[in-house]
Amino acid sequence: MKSRRATDSGPWYREPWPWLIMLGPAVVIVAGVATAYLAVISNDGLVADDYYKQGLAINQRSERHLRAAELGLEAELILGGDRDRIRVLLRAKEGTPLPATLSLRITHPTRPGFDQSVSMRSEGGGVYGAKLLPIHGRWHLVLEDEQQEWLLAGDWESDKQPALRLIPSARVLPADEKISVDKER
Incomplete structure (x- = not known):
């Protein structure tokens, strides 16, 4: 069993x-x-296709920052309307001619679909104006002349700062902060 x-x-x-x-x-x-x-x-939005060219352009940008410093350029940017108009007050050393138009590139740090390029026309007295799509949040701005001889650049948190001041060293100052002026200017 x-x-x-x-x-x-x-x-x-x-x-x-x-x-x-x-x-x-x-x-x-x-x-x-x-x-x-x-x-x-998914989209790898932060990876640029032309990263090598962008790396090579760094030296050229440095030269253009130095050129802006030589000309004594400073710019103050102000948003107006419903954040859909921008005005720029451009100042330079005495005797430096101001361009008839400026190019302003507004880029978002992480969302390239919101980037804008704006051509700004002179309104006289160093004031330039243009319409743009409304901006909110943090942006990187590059202001340059039409011949691309100089540039001013910086970051702007448009919701926190009503105005932005750009100086050639690429250091950004809030509009209410004083800029020390050299005696040579």
Whole structure:
């Protein structure tokens, strides 16, 4: 006569332990597939296609900052209307002619779809104005002449600062902060 074991409970797939052991690798496989899917469909917005050219342009920008310093350029930017108009007051050393138009590039640090390029016409007396799409939050601004001989650049938190002052050293000052003026100017 055959003796039956007391631990024999049936086929393996009716036991919980094999399923618990297989659960870990199954979760890892599902997570890996989900991660791969997200990596393929998402946009790497901060990676520039022309990163090498941008790196080479750094020296040229430095030269243009130095040129702006030689000309004694300073700019004050003010938003108006419903944040859809901008005015620039451009000052230079005495005897330096001011350009008829300026180019203003407004770029968002992480969302390139909101970037704008605005051509600003002179209204006389160093004042330039233009319409733009309303801006809110943090922005990087580059102000330059039409021949691209000089530039002024800086960051602006438009919700916190009603105006922005740009100086050639690329250091940004709030509009209410005084700029020390050299005796040579």
